[in-house]
Amino acid sequence: MSQPFRLNKEGLINRDKKISFTFNGKKLFGYEGDTIASALIANGIHLVGRSFKYHRPRGFFGAGVEEPNAKLQVEFNGHSEPNVNATEMELVEGLSATSQNCWPSVNFDVGAINNFLKMFFPAGFYYKTFMWPKSFWYKIYEPFIRKAAGLGVASIEKDKERYEHKFEYCDLLVTGSGPSGLASAYAAAKNGAKVILAEDKPRFGGTLLTDDVSIDNLSGKDWAEKIITELKSMPNVTVKNRSQVFGYYDHNMLVMFERVSDHLEKKSKFTPRQRLWYIRAKETILSTGSIERPIVFGNNDTPGIFLSAAAKEYMKVYGVLVGKKPLIFTNNDSAYETALEFKKNNVEPIILDTREEHSSELIDEAKSKGIDIRFSHGVIVANGYKKVKSAKIGKLNKDKNSFEKIETVDCDCICVSGFWTPSVHLASQSGNKLKYEEKIDAFIPDKKKQHETSVGAANGSFTLEESLKHGFENGSNLSAKITETKTEISIPNVNEKKYGAHDKFWCMPLPKNENPKRFVDFQNDVSVSDIEIALSEGYRSIEHVKRYTTLGMATDQGRTSNLNGLQLVSNIENKIVPEVGHTTFRPPFTPITIGTIVGREVGMEYMPTRKTPMHEWHEKNNAVFVDAGAWKRPRYYKLGSETLFEASKREAKNVRENVGICDVTTLGKIDIKGPDAAEFLNRVYTNAWMKLPVGKARYGLMLREDGIVMDDGTTTRISENHYHMTTTTAQAANVLSHLEYYLQIVWPELNVNVVSTTEQWAGAAIAGPKSRDMLSKLYPDLDVSNEALPFMGYKEAEFFGVPSRIFRISFSGELAYEINVKSDHGMFMWEKMMEVGKDFGNQPYGTEALSTLRIEMGHVAGPELDGRTIPSDVSLNGLVSKKKDFIGKNSLGREAFNVESRQKIVGLIPIDRKSSIPEGSHIVQDQNAKLPNPKLGHVSSSCWSVENNNPFSLAIMKDGKNMIGKKFFAVSPLKNKSIEVEVISSHYVDPEGKRVRS
Amino acid sequence: MLYIKCPYCGLRAQKEFSYGGDATVKRPNINEEVPSEDWDNFVYMRKSPRGKHIELWQHIAGCRQWIKVQRDTATHEIFQTAKVTEEIR
């Protein structure tokens, strides 16, 4: 159980707690505080995956978010997750990790043959090879690409974890807890500002954890701990670790991804796995630091090759050596710190420095410690397939393009540093156009578009002193503007090593006749030659080069590759980098889980469920529900083994023969009050409303301004200045907004108020020839005769002691009433109706029977009022006043609305009187005509007519009024049906409307 | 997500609002003869400016008031909001 690469003392891990896990089936252990990566490296394991295109062996390259290679399939806490970054995922007991993108195993991968068939995989390979012949795409190319490509495997199991969303507001959001972030947060907190400090890693402090510095005589790590402890104790500060701010959106909305519990062994079932924070910040400090970039050389993707800062982090944070025979390959001073750290741990590094011999504080220190430093040197090519064994190194001539001497040295790891790239992703996302800073060969933020301020390394300041100063100043100034309080803070004394200038050197030349792959983008397998090919084929825009080669398009967003890619393009093109420009940074900065994006909005919580006050009764009585927007409505009440068809037929027939009741609570209801209410309705509806007496209802039709029917419903005059409007269930919200629009904007002079009362009233329709008899039993003291309560009449009366409204209106075409009581009394009303109705053969009916009843009567509903029909199309032109103006009237005169052959609603019955016509069928003259077969209309609603015992449909048909009596075909390729039909009137039952008035 | 200042309720998240189109369009007067070209312009013709634009939004999950919002359609910057009865510049 020994860990051959674990140091004895170093690191911030908890050596008292061992954690066992498996990797590709092998049982291993690490310590609490390890990442999967640090635990594997401690065990001497470097080969973790195969590359995307060539299936080359790949190992770890970074120690955090910058990692391009080590993406694993990880199983833990009962779920399996692909593409997990091994350098970020903390080790938990029982975790099981496996390599991705390799088959049958990471050690022997059949796909690696691609590596020897390189000529088939140049830039644009997919575009070129898989274009022709077209018929090969589905059967051969796509399956091949899918099998060969791809990263991990998404789970097909239901995700049982809990995810949450949180909305937060603050004065200052600080993204990153390195020196500049800590300083900013501290200064702002001292000014009394509401501060959120977000750190992506488990540990706070950023580079203070790994750099050999002191602040006010404390080590960097201890100073960070002191500041964090103080911040945590302040009530105005929220400090969050394991939290990545990944997106910067409009109006200073930032989105953060918090890994709440993946690192916990035990948690309550209410603890979310991850949490998404929507943070509206008045000001934002971007202290996201910088990421080391590599120098490009031959076979630079071999396992055992690391960024030099990552190698240092493995030693300092995890107590792990990435190798015992390291080569340090650098163009700047920062890698010397890695070399010194190796030396401190009794490992002898060799430093290859591309710069000519010179001196600096760090170089002198390395020299004094006896470290082998070779100036004007670099790595040409790494040797070894699954792990670095040696390296061919070269001494560069003055031109840095040829070699004075080439030799091979043994090594087991190469730590490379090509200088530092500020992490400007969030600044760029905020709209900040970046500028190129020659001094550091990288882009830094330019003019602000939003309230963001980049500090420290994210802004190109690479010294601790400058970062702290910048952080304290900005944190203090930005927060003082908000809190109007300024607390003086003395900037601490800093002790740090001074770095010399870096070398503008980023890609190692190759000796003649040598042609190893030199990777720029590891994750997408983009090499120097791929970029050369793209440019030689005429791609110029960096955005095009990116798409053609896939440079920087992988999940790591080119964190380690973008600038080297730009340098390469600018060199070949003979331009400077700012002329080439950079590609767009898009959120998310790191991949986040779908679960987090979705949050709690799954299953029942996907949207609110609206239930009527009678819902429980429906449930108890075997109602099968249907969604009507957010509402649950009974579709039918199932008796025994009835099917939908049988039940709805029974329910509809009972309404035609006896009496039925239907829950109509979901209809939109709007209360309209004010002295100008009649005038308002007169403008909103197409028909006349000025003379409607109190106690009467009227059917109304409303249009959009373009003449298209918007909605229909009845409105009742309750008293002189008080109306009760009903809308369809689906349009309730739109109609309310529509009315408010006209009252607030167009006719503010009208003294009218509108308010939704949909939820205040429970409604039940009583329909059928026996409904008056039933009503008289429900209201024994009320005269409900045809004279006292005629069609479209209205009365208010007590319903067994509770106030109620009675409307004599009908959707079913039968003699019918609608009763409204306050919602609280809904269940009482319903149960009373069921009880009293027994004597009359009353049965409840659902939406399916309701549809049947209205269709065979030719009453239009949503399928006919589909946003394309004008009143005459649905035979409602009788409701359109010629005398007055109303919304949409001017549009009805448009030429196309008035042509002779204009579409019109018709009825359809199948010739065989048996075949149901699928809704959505197209009406054609000749079912065998050549495609495209001219469409004459479409079937909008279908039912089984209970009155005539055969199928009946409504259709909207071109020149409909002249088609009555003719025969056509209703074809539904979707249902594979073609039915011969005859066109008849849309009013199939009771065309004179006698029943509703009886 | 935009942050919109409702003149009645203060700064609220975009989630609470519903977009309502160009606020500079004026409906022809009711009960007046309208030349058909004017009517067509009112119903169909909209500019789609890149840059400053005065829009209608409704605070549907708040006070339900329709409001005017002067917004840059390219950058989403909001310069001013007002009640519909008020003028923006």
Ligand SMILES: [Zn+2]
């Ligand atoms: Zn409001």
